Amino acid sequence: MSADTRGAATVPEPAHLDMTAAGQDQARGRAARAGEVAGETAGASTDRAPAAPFGAIILTRHGEPALSRQCRLTSEEYRAWWQRYEVGGLLEGQIPPACLVRTGEGAGAIFASSRPRAIETARAVAGKRSFEVMPLFVEAPLPPPRLPDWFRTSPRLWGAIARFSWWAFDHHQGEESRREAEARAEAAADHLVAHARGGGEVLLFAHGYFNHMIGTVLKRRGWKLVKDQGFKYWSARRFELK
DSSP states (O other): OOOOTTOOOOOOOOOOOOOHHHHHHHHHHHHHHHHHHHHHHHHHHHOOOOOOOBBBBBEOOOOSSSSOOOOOOOOOHHHHHHHHHHHBBTTTTTOOHHHHHHHHOOOOOEESSHHHHHHHHHHHTTTTTTTTTOOOGOOOOOOOOOOOOOBBBBBHHHHHHHHHHHHHHHHOSSSSOHHHHHHHHHHHHHHHHHHHSSEEEEEEEEEEHHHHHHHHHHHHHTTTEEEEOOTTTTTEEEEEEE
């Protein structure tokens, strides 16, 4: 080894590189094809629209009805009482909570059950704003089991007895069955979610138990209950898709 090359590193030319003119043309062709593929991939990713945001869904129970619960009834008397309850309106003199009025002012869409107590509640909150009334949101039925006339109790307790019989034993006496009500709750959730798409809040005025059924559907679909005022009159439960 001569003094001129002593200590100098010898770097071999990579064997896989073809430095001929033909090889350079092939390399340029491969690079061009790679650029086209990359451009197509980038274009596909930018063309894909981002997921649309969803506004909150607020399920609200109606205000206090005018029909008194201060009585003791047989099963048949309760059946007649419930029929009057379904067509009755609100007790006079009620003022909706200020927070609920603010929610109504900012809502993108407002819906109400077709029962008078729900319509009057929506009108009290929405003021001059329009809202849509739909039988889709009426309460699940409460047919009481037939018991001897010596058994008398309050409408509140009869409601619990009737609801348990309906839910646990499908006691519907020709009215809407539990399965039918569950299918209706799915349809109600579909309707509310469709109107929440795009970011606007959706406010519903309906009924305690059917609101619970809709909420169960929303939770199953990934919506989170972020504010829960329970099921008392004028109460609201707020769901958001996280």
